[in-house]
Amino acid sequence: MGVLDSKVPAGPLADKWTKYKNEIDLVNPANKRNIDVIVVGTGLAGGSAAATLAELGYNVKTFCYQDSPRRAHSIAAQGGVNAAKNYQGDGDSVYRLFYDTVKGGDYRSREANVHRLAEVSTSIIDQCVAQGVPFAREYGGLLDNRSFGGVLVSRTFYAKGQTGQQLLLGAYAAMNRQIQRGKIKSYTRHEMLDLVLVDGKARGIIARNLVTGEIERHSAHAVVLATGGYGNLFFLSTYCMGANVMAAWKAHKRGAFFANPCFTQIHPTCIPVSGDHQSKLTLMSESLRNDGRIWVPAKKEDAEAIRTGKLKPTELAEEDRDYYLERRYPAFGNLVPRDVASRAAKERCDAGYGVNKTGEAVYLDFDAAIMRYGREKALTSGMKNPDDKTVRKLGEEVVEAKYGNLFQMYEKIVDQNPYKTPMMIYPAVHYTMGGLWVDYNLMTTIPGCYAAGEANFSDHGANRLGASALMQGLADGYFVLPYTIGDYLSDDIRTGPISTETSEFEEAEKNVRDRIEKLMSAKGEHSVDYYHKKLGKIMWNKCGMARNEKELQEAMNEIAELRKDFWENVKVTGDADAKNQELEKAGRVADFLELGELFAMDAFDRNESCGGHFRDEYQTPEGEALRDDKNFTYVSAWEYKGDPRKAKLHKEELTYENIEVKTRSYK
Amino acid sequence: MKLFLKIWRQKNANTKGKMMEYTLEGIESDMSFLEMLDVLNEDLISKGEEPVEFDHDCREGICGTCSLMINGRPHGPDSMITVCQLHMRSFNDGDTIVIEPWRAKAFPVIKDLIVDRTAFDRIQQAGGYISVNTSGRPVDANAIPIEKDAADASFNAATCIGCGACVAACKNASAMLFTSAKVSQFALLPQGQVEAADRVLNMVKQMDLEGFGNCTNTGACEVECPKGISLENIARMNREYLAASVKG
Numbered sequence: 001m002g003v004l005d006s007k008v009p010a011g012p013l014a015d016k017w018t019k020y021k022n023e024i025d026l027v028n029p030a031n032k033r034n035i036d037v038i039v040v041g042t043g044l045a046g047g048s049a050a051a052t053l054a055e056l057g058y059n060v061k062t063f064c065y066q067d068s069p070r071r072a073h074s075i076a077a078q079g080g081v082n083a084a085k086n087y088q089g090d091g092d093s094v095y096r097l098f099y100d101t102v103k104g105g106d107y108r109s110r111e112a113n114v115h116r117l118a119e120v121s122t123s124i125i126d127q128c129v130a131q132g133v134p135f136a137r138e139y140g141g142l143l144d145n146r147s148f149g150g151v152l153v154s155r156t157f158y159a160k161g162q163t164g165q166q167l168l169l170g171a172y173a174a175m176n177r178q179i180q181r182g183k184i185k186s187y188t189r190h191e192m193l194d195l196v197l198v199d200g201k202a203r204g205i206i207a208r209n210l211v212t213g214e215i216e217r218h219s220a221h222a223v224v225l226a227t228g229g230y231g232n233l234f235f236l237s238t239y240c241m242g243a244n245v246m247a248a249w250k251a252h253k254r255g256a257f258f259a260n261p262c263f264t265q266i267h268p269t270c271i272p273v274s275g276d277h278q279s280k281l282t283l284m285s286e287s288l289r290n291d292g293r294i295w296v297p298a299k300k301e302d303a304e305a306i307r308t309g310k311l312k313p314t315e316l317a318e319e320d321r322d323y324y325l326e327r328r329y330p331a332f333g334n335l336v337p338r339d340v341a342s343r344a345a346k347e348r349c350d351a352g353y354g355v356n357k358t359g360e361a362v363y364l365d366f367d368a369a370i371m372r373y374g375r376e377k378a379l380t381s382g383m384k385n386p387d388d389k390t391v392r393k394l395g396e397e398v399v400e401a402k403y404g405n406l407f408q409m410y411e412k413i414v415d416q417n418p419y420k421t422p423m424m425i426y427p428a429v430h431y432t433m434g435g436l437w438v439d440y441n442l443m444t445t446i447p448g449c450y451a452a453g454e455a456n457f458s459d460h461g462a463n464r465l466g467a468s469a470l471m472q473g474l475a476d477g478y479f480v481l482p483y484t485i486g487d488y489l490s491d492d493i494r495t496g497p498i499s500t501e502t503s504e505f506e507e508a509e510k511n512v513r514d515r516i517e518k519l520m521s522a523k524g525e526h527s528v529d530y531y532h533k534k535l536g537k538i539m540w541n542k543c544g545m546a547r548n549e550k551e552l553q554e555a556m557n558e559i560a561e562l563r564k565d566f567w568e569n570v571k572v573t574g575d576a577d578a579k580n581q582e583l584e585k586a587g588r589v590a591d592f593l594e595l596g597e598l599f600a601m602d603a604f605d606r607n608e609s610c611g612g613h614f615r616d617e618y619q620t621p622e623g624e625a626l627r628d629d630k631n632f633t634y635v636s637a638w639e640y641k642g643d644p645r646k647a648k649l650h651k652e653e654l655t656y657e658n659i660e661v662k663t664r665s666y667k
Numbered sequence: 668m669k670l671f672l673k674i675w676r677q678k679n680a681n682t683k684g685k686m687m688e689y690t691l692e693g694i695e696s697d698m699s700f701l702e703m704l705d706v707l708n709e710d711l712i713s714k715g716e717e718p719v720e721f722d723h724d725c726r727e728g729i730c731g732t733c734s735l736m737i738n739g740r741p742h743g744p745d746s747m748i749t750v751c752q753l754h755m756r757s758f759n760d761g762d763t764i765v766i767e768p769w770r771a772k773a774f775p776v777i778k779d780l781i782v783d784r785t786a787f788d789r790i791q792q793a794g795g796y797i798s799v800n801t802s803g804r805p806v807d808a809n810a811i812p813i814e815k816d817a818a819d820a821s822f823n824a825a826t827c828i829g830c831g832a833c834v835a836a837c838k839n840a841s842a843m844l845f846t847s848a849k850v851s852q853f854a855l856l857p858q859g860q861v862e863a864a865d866r867v868l869n870m871v872k873q874m875d876l877e878g879f880g881n882c883t884n885t886g887a888c889e890v891e892c893p894k895g896i897s898l899e900n901i902a903r904m905n906r907e908y909l910a911a912s913v914k915g
Contacts, residue, residue, distance in 0.1 A: 134822035141812030173796035
């Protein structure tokens with residue numbers, strides 16, 4: 001065993017989790033009352049973990065930077081949550097969900113974790129229905145499903161385009177019940193600024209009260225980080241404005257390895273960038289690819305005419321359109337996985353077929369679906385020979401019932417009616433598969449420090465399938481952590497309360513105060529956003545959808561320079577001991593400026609293309625990603641060594657015993 | 668376009684606030700309203716002044732964080748959207764725009780345009796849940812068939828984002844629409860029946876304790892709600908409340 005021990009239990013894959021649960025140590029209910037757990041982040045993973053741990057009897061403290069746990073960005077997930085229920089009888093199974101997830105992740109995830117995820121997926125749906133989550137139903141009263149990219153079955157449960165919202169409100173409600181019982185103490189508008197280790201174990205955090213600016217010490221027997229992903233590294237992304245890597249990065253600096261930072265998901269269906277003022281990008285759910293057809297003009301002159309406003313997309317004849325996903329990937333068509341769809345859009349736009357004024361947009365067209373649904377509806381309503389206008393009207397009603405809120409959102413932002421003219425979409429940063437390295441127990445390389453949900457790296461490999469983020473967040477929080485953390489805490493039943501009056505807490509608090517002081521005293525000339533935007537440009541241009549050795553090298557150097565400039569010339573207005581959004585942003589951007597460099601280094605180090613990581617140097621003659629299984633079937637886990645560039649690489653070799661590793665094909 | 672802004676500035680909860688005037692140029696119609704404020708803030712920072720603080724996060728209309736009163740209307744002039752979805756194409760060159768925080772006794776101002784809405788959390792904590800523990804073995808999800816209409820109505824109530832526009836719109840600062848949306852979500856589902864009586868009594872009690880006003884059926888909340896939560900929910904909550912009170 002090296003430094004990295006994944007602690008995967010022995011035995012056949014399908015029995016590992018059951019066997020594990022039967023063999024772990026448990027903490028008796030009376031002892032649980034003497035054990036404290038801190039959960040940072042209250043999205044799906046953190047909220048569900050906090051609620052479940054409190055139900056079990058632990059004393060839980062939750063922390064979120066938002067004004068309420070209900071506002072964590074899980075709320076914005078639109079499309080759905082996967083579960084191997086096989087309610088549709090279309091051949092789904094735990095194995096198939098496991099297989100799809102490992103294959104979708106381009107064979108860079110850990111087999112045992114993914115299988116456990118698939119196993120517990122069915123319990124998620126049962127649990128959420130019991131909580132009163134209003135999933136979409138059919139007329140018979142049973143749950144409805146839809147299909148997502150990269151799979152051939154319908155296993156996605158949904159609540160219109162607001163699935164994340166409904167699941168999060170379910171977890172928030174479960175938390176509320178425990179807050180009312182006094183088992184959870186919820187700290188809102190609080191941000192974790194450092195992790196505290198005592199005798200090598202995670203024993204607490206330093207947090208800043210964002211309203212008063214007070215620096216607070218909080219102790220516990222274990223710390224769970226469920227703080228989401230780091231996509232805001234790119235400045236423009238579909239993340240919420242406050243999303244940050246601070247908690248994970250502080251843990252990294254205290255000894256937690258950071259895994260696969262370069263594995264980032266660029267989502268194919270987002271609303272294109274409209275100008276320099278843009279502060280964020282908006283996703284259009286992948287579920288739209290169930291019915292929308294993606295295309296660009298087949299001729300460059302038509303694309304040019306559309307860009308200059310001389311031609312409307314609806315005027316283009318069928319034979320003059322290039323449905324490039326259907327052309328390149330006939331088996332999966334518009335439902336290829338996200339990384340494949342994103343790259344294909346970039347390829348067409350780079351070749352000059354883009355359809356908006358910036359040349360970076362493709363069409364997502366619902367016309368065929370509207371007519372198809374309209375004819376179906378006319379038939380079931382007993383209409384004989386309805387005219388096209390009636391069919392279209394009926395079809396628009398069906399599409400509105402399915403995707404109404406998404407269409408409305410699109411129209412509000414773009415000021416175009418997507419029922420009448422095709423939507424324009426372009427890829428945007430959406431999710432990070434990389435994150436803190438964790439073992440089978442979801443524990444980082446720091447004993448007692450756990451990472452759950454998007455904050456860890458474990459389940460999605462190099463590319464995540466649609467509707468799997470919600471699944472993983474809830475699986476980790478409801479069904480995995482409550483077991484694994486108990487096994488660890490069984491050693492702590494005699495420890496007693498952890499004091500915050502120790503040198504370790506003092507050192508961490510001083511560290512935090514010094515850093516704030518340094519930010520406040522820089523008194524330079526540029527705002528925090530100035531640096532964030534610059535960093536985002538470097539990331540998008542050199543570490544985005546396609547990467548190469550030369551540009552990655554440049555990115556590393558440019559980010560290091562930018563970071564130096566930031567600390568000398570940033571201007572943070574206001575006071576440290578009061579509400580101060582500029583100071584909050586400054587701390588987050590300072591961390592991004594370190595992570596960005598590690599990200600580029602990780603991408604530089606991985607001399608292959610896999611999933612969301614595409615290196616120009618490694619592709620097939622058809623332009624598909626070319627993996628190098630012989631040399632890169634491992635997780636890159638980086639150890640902090642004082643400077644991002646000095647980080648030390650540890651490798652967790654991945655072995656596949658239950659699945660045949662082959663070239664991922666969606667043709 | 669050129670705009671004249673009048674914005675509420677308040678250092679903290681204990682300091683008196685006032686309206687301040689700003690002139691802003693070079694605003695494009697494609698910008699969102701919050702991006703316009705970003706431009707203002709960059710401008711203020713460059714002059715060494717403190718930027719205007721306002722709550723915002725997802726910027727796609729779902730988290731419920733943003734909360735601005737614009738020209739006297741919660742979330743501004745357009746209907747069925749939050750401030751972050753409002754675009755500057757809804758305004759004209761030369762317009763004067765008045766921006767205030769939510770005004771309600773139960774929502775004290777924290778700073779500038781940011782208010783404290785934790786009263787909403789406490790109402791939810793009083794009973795906005797179904798008491799079911801996490802376990803690997805609850806009944807199968809499809810063992811409880813639910814009529815599609817009821818499921819859809821429950822979903823519609825559940826789409827409340829907890830932004831507080833209903834309270835801000837109400838002349839009495841009543842939180843009836845917010846509270847009734849949660850009560851309705853569960854009242855419409857079989858899973859919610861067991862605790863229905865306690866739920867409505869406890870949530871209404873907490874709502875009153877927080878200092879929200881009474882409902883006088885003016886319906887301003889429904890008009891301003893970015894998610895179109897219907898007044899029917901208030902009627903349903905009143906029925907539930909009456910039934911629960913009679914039952915004792």
